[in-house]
Amino acid sequence: SRERKETVEYERRARDISDQLLGAVASDETLLKDPDWLGDILTNAIQADGVGVWIGGNHALSGVTPKLDDFRRIVRGLNTTAAGKVYATDHIGDIVPDAKTFAAQAAGLLAIPISRTPRDYVVLFRKELIHSVRWAGDPHKPVEYGPNGPRLSPRESFAEWKELVEAHSQPFTASEIRVAETLRATLIEVVLRLADEASAERQQASARQELLIAELNHRVRNILGLIRGLIRQSQPADSDVADFVKVVDGRIHALARAHNQITDDHWGPAPLQALIDAEAAAFVDDRDRIVTQGEAVFLNPNAYSTMALVVHELVTNSNKYGSLSTPAGQVTMGWHRTPSGDLVLEWRESGGPAVSAPKRKGFGTTIIQRSVPYDLGGTAKVDYDPKGVHALFCIPGRHLSEPRSVAGSPSIKYPRPAVGHPQPTPNAMLKGHDVLLVEDSLIIALDAEDIATRLGAATVTTAATVEGALDNIAANRPTVAMLDINLGDRTSYPIADRLAELNIPFLFATGYGEQANPPMEHRGRLIVQKPYTLENVARALDSLIGLPE
Incomplete structure (x- = not known):
């Protein structure tokens, strides 16, 4: 019949459009997120007044469509329908309450899902089509009661009755739904291919980044090693110069330890606890000499390097002049977050010799008092209490990151105790070798x-x-x-x-x-x-x- 031939021809033309869609997107993937282009292609196959695209929470609208907030509600409504199937309705109110408010722009829709989780869609909208329906009889005609019980008047029961139908669109035909299924298969093929390509590109980019970071770390460590070697090999026999070299060498080593820690996670945030443990391991045999109190806190790389020098100077000074210089001395280092998200860190020494303020302000003191304010925009206060040095630092919250795990800080690279410093040099380790x-x-x-x-x-x-x-x-x-x-x-x-x-x-x-x-x-x-x-x-x-x- 002529009608059947028209249907066959329509569906053939729609398959050609599907092939064009696949070929075009294969050469330019950005077309998939262009609602104007999609609208031109799809409405040649399925009549519609507007097109909406929802992919990964991103949206685009073209033609006559609902507003963005209403489009979001429609997508949420579509997520309650059967997954993986084309959904068509001439009455959006079936899935979205109060759809009448935007019925003039979109009363019906045909949704083509192009993913499962999260649910992404290409949606074709049709405007409201107000029309009259003629009924053989008024369904609201009241029943009349006579001597013989309830009855309808035969003359008036089937009188013509007209009803005005609103908030509905022209229905989508079975043929149009079959075409939509064909288009869906094409779109899913495109989306999956693009997803595979994007995944491959991400993996390649990640591999390149890891290679670059590894090369940078290698060069930085070699440079630090070269600097330390230059300093140590250049020192004369003078004891004062030797002491100076030892101090500078210790500071460079503190930076090297901090660099190792923050590059373990590709130049990412590192735990404060690991920083303290690393410095303590370099100077203190008994781990109970430095007590830490506080929840897991991660410092961003810049703050981590700054605090590495500050903690190094605190531990060094305490080991020379403060509580760590005597067997009974102890350091308590605690920290907590303020309501505004800043980190307050407290260093308190006890059990050591009487403390007095230094007569000369050396470079180490400058690092302790000025690094946090200058480099991090925080505050630092040092009190030379005779009972022990008390220092208070405040690090702004922007330099902190949320811990990746609440189970505790990861193990550090400097387990205690270790052969070498601070124990006496094992000068017979390589004897005879x-x-x-x-x-x-x-x-x-x-x-x-x-x-x-x-x-x-x-x-x-x-x-x-x-x-x-x-x-x-x-x-x-x-x-x-x-x-x-x-x-x-x-x-x-x-x-x-x-x-x-x-x-x-x-x-x-x-x-x-x-x-x-x-x-x-x-x-x-x-x-x-x-x-x-x-x-x-x-x-x-x-x-x-x-x-x-």
Whole structure:
């Protein structure tokens, strides 16, 4: 019949439109969020007065449509319908209360879902179509009661009655709904492809970011190691200069520890507790000497680096002149959040020698009193109470982040107690050992050589290249080795292979730290994170060869 032919032709044309839609979006994915373009395409297949797009909470409207607040209500109403199916109605009031208020703009709709969770839609709207319906009889005609009971007057029962129908649109036909299902399949195919591409791009971007961060961390740690090496190797025999070098070296090491902590989570917030533990581990044997009180708090990187220096100076001064300089002394460090979200941190010493204000204001005092106000916009107050130093800091809330877990702070990289500082130098650890150090920076190599010598090594041989290291192994077999992973444009893995063949114990060193990725045959090897310190080298060697009897 002619009607059937028209339906077949209509549905064929709609399939062609669906193919055009797929091809166009494949070349320009932004078209999917363009309601004007979508409206032109879709209304060629299904007559509509307006189009609304709702994807991931983002919206766009084109043509004659409800207002945004009403569109949100419609989407919530659609979420109560069957998932994954085209929904059509000529009366939006079936799913949204008070739909009459916008019936002039949209009385009916056809919703094409293009996802499941969250539910995203392309919605076609039709305006209100006010029309009269002629009934054979008034349904509201009252029943009359006569001598024989209730009855309807035969003459008037089927008199023509007209009813005005409002808040309804022209209904969507079965053929239009089938076309909508075809369009839905096309749109879902596009959305899924775009989602896969977006996911792949995010993964690639994340991998690139991790690579860049790892490279930056590596360079920063190497620079810190180079600076420490320059300072230590440049010191003369004068005791006063040696003390100065020790102070500067300690400050650089405090920054290095803070850098390690905040880069563990890709330059993200780090726990205050870990900062305190790291500084305490460098100076105090008994962990009960520094008592902490407060809930888990995470500092953003800038605040973390600032507070690392402040806490380092507080611990250093206390270890020299305050409560930590005597066996009975103790430090209590507590913190809490104010109603406005700021962090109040209190340092209180007790049980130490009598305290008096310093006669000369040194650089350490300047760091304690001015770093938080100057760098973070907070406040700092230090009171030299004779019973013990009392310091109060206030860090603005913008420098804080919410803890990722309420179970407690993550474990730190500096467990207590550790071999090395602050214990007496284990100068017999490498007694009788011939050490091979492979490092491509002369200054850092000299620093590492100095550490190995202080640990009691009989001989220390340094090499800067793979070939030089292999020649040294052949000429004078070492008993233990430490290999910098990156040697310019090469790695030390060939050296590691040779040492493994000879059963010579060795460990790796790198500025990448835990982000280093050795080949499978060397996974699980000990890795020393640069910059080198007596503490981390001694700790690693203790795990590798143990302390001498």
